[in-house]
Amino acid sequence: MKRVSLGSVFVGILALLYFVVPLIATAQFSFQVGSGQPFWAAYASILRSAQFWQSLRLSLGMALAAVAIGLIVVVPAAYWAYLRAPRLKPWIEFVSILPFVVPPIVLVLGLVRLYATGFGPLSSRVTLLMGAYGVVSLPYMFRSVDTGLRSMNVKGLTEAALGLGASWVRVMFRIVLPNIRQSLLGGAFLTFALIMGEYAISSMLGFNTFGVYMLLTGQTEAQGAAALSIIAFILVWIFVAIMQWVSRDALTTVGGSR
Amino acid sequence: MAFLEIDQVRRQFATQVAVDNISFTADKGEFISLLGPSGSGKTTLLRIVAGFERPDAGRIVVDGEDVTEVPPQRRNMGMVFQSYALFPNMTAANNVAFGLRTRGVPRAQIEARVRELLAMVGLDSKADRYPHQLSGGEQQRVALARALAPNPRVLLLDEPLSALDALIRVNLRAEIRRIQQALGITTLYVTHDQEEALAISDRIVVFNRGRAEQIGTPEDIYDRPSSAFVSSFVGTMNRLTCRVLSRERGVLALGSEEIRVEALPSAVSDGDLVELWIRPERIRLAGAPEADAGDNQLAVVIEQVMFLGARLGLKTAIKGGGGTLTIDVARDAEDLGVPLKAGETVIARFSQSIAVTPKS
Ligand SMILES: Nc1ncnc2c1ncn2[C@@H]1O[C@H](COP(=O)(O)OP(=O)(O)O)[C@@H](O)[C@H]1O
Ligand SMILES: [Mg+2]
Numbered sequence: 078m079k080r081v082s083l084g085s086v087f088v089g090i091l092a093l094l095y096f097v098v099p100l101i102a103t104a105q106f107s108f109q110v111g112s113g114q115p116f117w118a119a120y121a122s123i124l125r126s127a128q129f130w131q132s133l134r135l136s137l138g139m140a141l142a143a144v145a146i147g148l149i150v151v152v153p154a155a156y157w158a159y160l161r162a163p164r165l166k167p168w169i170e171f172v173s174i175l176p177f178v179v180p181p182i183v184l185v186l187g188l189v190r191l192y193a194t195g196f197g198p199l200s201s202r203v204t205l206l207m208g209a210y211g212v213v214s215l216p217y218m219f220r221s222v223d224t225g226l227r228s229m230n231v232k233g234l235t236e237a238a239l240g241l242g243a244s245w246v247r248v249m250f251r252i253v254l255p256n257i258r259q260s261l262l263g264g265a266f267l268t269f270a271l272i273m274g275e276y277a278i279s280s281m282l283g284f285n286t287f288g289v290y291m292l293l294t295g296q297t298e299a300q301g302a303a304a305l306s307i308i309a310f311i312l313v314w315i316f317v318a319i320m321q322w323v324s325r326d327a328l329t330t331v332g333g334s335r
Numbered sequence: 336m337a338f339l340e341i342d343q344v345r346r347q348f349a350t351q352v353a354v355d356n357i358s359f360t361a362d363k364g365e366f367i368s369l370l371g372p373s374g375s376g377k378t379t380l381l382r383i384v385a386g387f388e389r390p391d392a393g394r395i396v397v398d399g400e401d402v403t404e405v406p407p408q409r410r411n412m413g414m415v416f417q418s419y420a421l422f423p424n425m426t427a428a429n430n431v432a433f434g435l436r437t438r439g440v441p442r443a444q445i446e447a448r449v450r451e452l453l454a455m456v457g458l459d460s461k462a463d464r465y466p467h468q469l470s471g472g473e474q475q476r477v478a479l480a481r482a483l484a485p486n487p488r489v490l491l492l493d494e495p496l497s498a499l500d501a502l503i504r505v506n507l508r509a510e511i512r513r514i515q516q517a518l519g520i521t522t523l524y525v526t527h528d529q530e531e532a533l534a535i536s537d538r539i540v541v542f543n544r545g546r547a548e549q550i551g552t553p554e555d556i557y558d559r560p561s562s563a564f565v566s567s568f569v570g571t572m573n574r575l576t577c578r579v580l581s582r583e584r585g586v587l588a589l590g591s592e593e594i595r596v597e598a599l600p601s602a603v604s605d606g607d608l609v610e611l612w613i614r615p616e617r618i619r620l621a622g623a624p625e626a627d628a629g630d631n632q633l634a635v636v637i638e639q640v641m642f643l644g645a646r647l648g649l650k651t652a653i654k655g656g657g658g659t660l661t662i663d664v665a666r667d668a669e670d671l672g673v674p675l676k677a678g679e680t681v682i683a684r685f686s687q688s689i690a691v692t693p694k695s
Binding site for chain 1: 385386387406407408409410411412413414416418420421422423424433434437438481482485
C-alpha cells in the first residue's frame, strides 16, 4: 500500500505542477507592469473597462443558456435511452460527439444558412449564437450525464419510484437529478469553461464575447491579457461554487409535496 | 373469493416465451411463492403483476378490478427488489416516506407512519442513515418498510434475500413471514430457493420454462410432486427406473432385484418402464436383511459419506445394477453393526407404499 501511494503521490505532484506552474507564471507576468504603477494596475484597468463587463455578461448569459439547454435536452434524452432504448445508446453517443468532428466554420455557415431565411425571433443572431453554443457543449454535457446515469441504477430506482406512485416529473426531480447532481455540475463546469473561452464561433457571428475580448486585449496589452486569464479562471470557479450551492438547495431538500 | 387473479397471462420476448399461459389465484392474505430455476419466467410474471411489463395476453385482476391496463403508479402494489433499489440520495426514513409523499399524505401522519414501519422492521435507531451506511440486510428491511408504508393491496418480492448471507437470509425470511401475517397482506414472493419457498409459503407455484408445473401447498409439492421436474427441483429425489413384471401383484424389476409396490398407475401394463420416486429421508438402513419383509430391502454399496451436521448423506450404488440411491440418515441412528463408510455394504429399506410414475 505504502509503495503504491508513493507512486500516486509522485503522479499527483507532477499533475499539480502541470496545472499550477503555467497559472503562477501567468499571474506573475500579469503583475509585471511598468515602474511607478501598483502591481495590480493591469487588473484595475480591466475591471474599469466597460467592454470587459459587456463581454462577460454576454458570455455568462450564453453559458447559462447552454447549461439550461443541456439540462432540458440532454438529461431527458439520455435518461430515456437508459430506461427504454439501451440499444440506441451507441447512436446517441455518436451524435453527441459530432460537434467535435464538425469544424466551427461549417457549423456557423450551416446555422446561418438555416436561420437566415428565418422564422422570426428564431433567426436573430443571439438565438443563433445560443443554438451554436448549445450544440458545441453537447458532448461535454452528454458525457457527464452519461457518467452520472451509469453510476446509478436507473431502471431499478425508476421502477421503485413509479411503484410507489410517483409521477414522471417527481421521478426526474426527486430521483434522477439528485443522483446525477455531481456529474451535472461537472458538465456545467466544462460548458462554462468552454464558452467563457470560446472565440471562433462568436467572432464569426460578430459578437464581442469574453473570448473575443480576451483575444483583442492580448493583441494590444500583454499584461492585461495575462490578468484577464487569471480573472477568467477565478470567475469560472466562482460560478461553479454558486451552482454547487444552488443545486444542493434545490435538489436535496426532500420535504413537502412535489 | 380470490383477491388476486392471474388469468391466462402470456409474455413473449422475440422468440422466447417467458411466461406461457399462467393462471392462478391468491386469496386475501395468502403468501404465494413463485419457485423455479433461473430464467423460468418468475420475474417477468411479477413485473406484469406490478405493471412494469405488459402481457401479450391475459389479465391481472385485483379485488375484482381488472388492472391489466393500469400503469404501475396507480396500482398500489408494494415491490421489493433483489437489488434493494433504495434511493441513495435519501435517508432510510425518507425512503420509507416516499410512497406517502407521492400520495399527498399530511406531514404529521407521514412521520408517525414512518416511525411505525421502521420499528416494525427493527430499524428505528437507523432512521437517519443513508442506504450506503446500512448493511445489505438492513437495506432490504428499509426496502420492505418502504414498500409497505402506503398500505399496498399486494406485496411483491423478487428474490429479496438472494444477495444476503445465509444466516441473515434465514432470519429475514422468518421476519418477512411474520410481518406479512401480522398485516394480512396478499403476497407474491419470487425465489429460486426451494427450501425458502417450502419454509414460508401458504402455497407454491413451481415454474418451469414459463409454465406453472404445479400449484399447491408446500406439503403437496414436496410429498406429491406432479412431475419429474418438480420432484427433482424441490428437495432431493431418488428416481429409479424399473420394468413392470407383474402389474397385478405390483412387482417391478430394478436391475436384477425385485421391488414390490402397493399401487401402480392405471396406464401401465406389464413390460412397461416406470419411475420409482423415493425421498432420501424415507430410506432406513439395516446391517443385514430381515425376514419380516413388509418393506422393500435392497443391498447397496456405500460410495461416499457426506457429513451434514445432524445428519449423514450417503451416496450408494444398488447391487444388481439398479442405479444409485441417495440416503439421508440421522447421525446418531442405532448401530447397524456395519460402519458407515465407503466400500461397505448395507441394506436400504423403504415402504411398499411409494410413488410410481410412468416413464416418459
Ligand atoms: N426484457 C427482456 N428482453 C428479452 N428477454 C427477456 C427480458 N426479460 C426476460 N427475458 C427472458 O425471459 C425469460 C424469463 O426471464 P425471467 O422472468 O427474468 O426469469 P426468472 O426471474 O425466473 O429468472 C428468460 O429467458 C429471459 O432471458
Ligand atoms: Mg428473476
